[in-house]
Amino acid sequence: MNAVSRADIQMNPDHHESLRLWLRLLGCSNFIKNHVRRALAKQFKMTLPRFDLMAQIERAPHGIKMGELSRRMLVTGGNVTGIVDQLERAGLIVRAEDPADRRAYLVKLTKAGRQLFTQMASEHETWIVELFSGMSMREQRALNATLLGLRAQLARKT
Amino acid sequence: MNAVSRADIQMNPDHHESLRLWLRLLGCSNFIKNHVRRALAKQFKMTLPRFDLMAQIERAPHGIKMGELSRRMLVTGGNVTGIVDQLERAGLIVRAEDPADRRAYLVKLTKAGRQLFTQMASEHETWIVELFSGMSMREQRALNATLLGLRAQLARKT
DNA sequence: GCAGTATACTTTATACCTCAATGATTGATG
DNA sequence: CATCAATCATTGAGGTATAAAGTATACTGC
DSSP states (O other): OOOOOHHHHHOOHHHHHHHHHHHHHHHHHHHHHHHHHHHHHHHHSOOHHHHHHHHHHHTOTTOBOHHHHHHHHTOOHHHHHHHHHHHHHTTSEEEEEOTTOTTOEEEEEOHHHHHHHHHHHHHHHHHHHHHTTTSOHHHHHHHHHHHHHHHHHHHTTO | OOOSOHHHHHHOHHHHHHHHHHHHHHHHHHHHHHHHHHHHHHHHSOOHHHHHHHHHHHTOTTOBOHHHHHHHHTOOHHHHHHHHHHHHHTTSEEEEEOTTOTTOEEEEEOHHHHHHHHHHHHHHHHHHHHHTTTSOHHHHHHHHHHHHHHHHHHHTTO
């Protein structure tokens, strides 16, 4: 094909492998994200970040602090503020006061939020199952284990 | 395929496996993306989308059309317009006329763009290699193969 | 030639997201 | 118990994303 660039010449072929792996990982992730985003928009007029945020809240029945949401979602605090604003305006969540810390809020699902989330989560799961249906359960478990290891390695690099 | 009710779907632990896998995939992807974004900003005052776009152009020495950029980056055309605007304003790329189609542009790197990209790509590669250094080359190849298969399966789902 | 339709790109409105700066509260230390 | 650094959340500016609508050009078939 075409000649290799100067950058390519300097590359160790093993390094190239890591780069390809990263691009592949990103590609898969983006594809699924796009798919889910479109489905959420179409069926529930919901965005993916809002759905993710609600999912985090749902796992914390006693409420969850803004900062904890930020850490779990790997996004900045300012971002969380904005999304919580929107969801609160829509009546799906509330900022409850934290009795132990007057700086903080405990964000909780409202009844409407819980109901909607239950519906969405169910649909969401079927979409994901369908997307991964080309892989056997065995393969899925293996991939999951690999990624769990990768995630642990990555966490060490901060 | 759908002989199971929605209640059954929630009960099936295999389905949760797919969900966990997806969240793990997304987590790894986001972590690396954040890491690279910060490094690009710090060392080159560059953003990740702009770097990605330059990388796509660099692979197409004769220039590349806006629509092709959009397809390869899995983003919308409007988005490409904005990023190309910024990079062009910075003197790193140019919109050259396509002699074969007056609606289209052939986007190319300028000399400055090519030089900067070469530097950035080299650094970028070392970051990625470092991030994946916890995995053996063997493991990386296996993961890459798995994701390649996944990507192919996904592409079939449109 | 000349509709009608498809393609290439831009624009607009809205939402996400980061970083850095700010205000408010807490908690640890001298 | 007074200070002061650390923590919790918000704001504002700049950049990235989408969908939908708009403009201009190309193509297709009659």
